[in-house]
Amino acid sequence: MDWDKLRVFHAVAEAGSFTHAGDVLNLSQSAVSRQISALEEVLQVPLFHRHARGLILTEQGETLHKTVREVFSKLEMTQTLLTESKEKAAGRLRITTTTGFGNCWLMPRLHKFMAANPEINICLILEDNDLDLGMREADVAVRMHAPRQPDLIQRHLADFHLPIFAAPLYLEKYGTPKSLEEIRNHHLVLFGAHHPPVTHVNWLANAVENHDGAQGARLEVNSMAAMAHAIAGGLGIGSIPTYAATEFPDLVRILPEVTTPTVDAYFVYPEELRSSKRVAVFRDFLMSELGIR
Template sequence: MDWDKLRIFHAVAEAGSFTHAGEKLNLSQSAVSRQISALEENLRVSLFHRHARGLILTEQGETLNRTVREMFSKLSLTQAFLSESKSKAAGQIKITTTTGFGLCWLTPRLHRFLELHPDIEVTLLVEDDELDLGMREADVAIRMHPPKQPDLIQRHLTNFPMPIYSSRAYLEEHGTPNDLASLARHQLIGFSGWHPPLPNVNWLVELASQTLHTTLRNRIEINNLPAVASAIASGVGIGSLPLYIANSYPNLVQIMKDQPLPIVEAYFVYPEELRTSKRISVFRDFLLAEISNDQKT
């Protein structure tokens, strides 16, 4: 099989159309279509179902794409190793983490990491869906729970508490709750979404419901924790936030300080094959140093 045709096939499979793949590869739609037709003719199988809304891989196409994706993953890893010096951290590092941690904690600190390591280039993927490190969708992840994949190396970074917050304006208008039972008289703000970034993200409304033996509901739910923090800070209501997000919103007021709080466990995660990578180790050390500095202040 011709490598160029496989490269184009993979681009089409990921993009779902000849047109989008052509834009990515800087080729015309007709040139991409010809290459796919030639590959199908060589293999004597159909790789795509063609319809008006785009392309869908056939069973044979799925099989081929899995193999090609693994080939690209291994080539990417090899390229990284070849460009990296054992004594000096260099090359690219692709980081994935949750929206809240990425926006509120990591992004404001990245300039210090880049100053320390001028030969490293960073790609930061900020989203609450977990990427597959084994398939090299990212090099490292900062996750708010222990990893479930057995083939990943994990390093516990720290624990973040999840205090309860409101704004001064809200408290002046509605009063300050002193316990879980009194939350029934207040507007609660929580998280909504299919992929919660934290395992205990809505603990406050759930625990208050158990205490009152009734079902409380969040008055507002948002599928983005920084947006939840913004709503609380602007006076909409009361909610719980991990400390790494709350520290970015100076208008927040912590309340119910005697209430026992859940914690968020932060982990640094990466594949086994990157165990000896210099750029991975210096980024891990940077995270630990930043966390240590936070705890001193």
């Protein structure tokens, strides 16, 4: 299989059209189409179903795409490691984490890391679903759970508690609940998604539901940062990680005697980046900011 044709195939499979792949490769649509047709002729199998709305990989195309994607991912990682300075950390670092942790904790501190490492360029990907680090969708991740992939290196960073908070103006209007049972008469702010990024994020709703007459959520929103804003704005009572509450110093912690769940945060990266200086300095930055020795 010709390398140039595989490169074109990879671009088309990722882009989903000859036109978009041509833009990436700086080739005409017809040139891209000819390369794909030539590759299909060599392999004697169709690689794409051609539709008016775009291209869809055939079963054989899916098989080839999986292999080619892995090859290009490995090459990209190898190039990055080869060009990285032996004396100091440099290059591009793609970081992924949840929208809540990214907005509430990481972004307010990222300027310190970038000032200390001026030759590192950051690509921050805020995504509540886990990106595939093995397929190089990102270089490193800060996740609110232990990694599920066995081939990833992990470092436990912190246990973030999930206290119950309310705004002073809300408590002035509705009173302060003295027990979980009393919360059933209050408005709740909950995380509104089928797959929340933080385990136990809606534990308060489950606790309240154990009491007869519990009300539903006053507000559901699929953003930890938005939950914090809503609680601080007096829309209701809610349980959020401590890192999401730090931006709002006026928040009142209620029922501090109640034992609340915790969120385990992990720093995760693939084995191939074990010796990367960019990864090492970012890991050290996280540990320093979290007070880990």
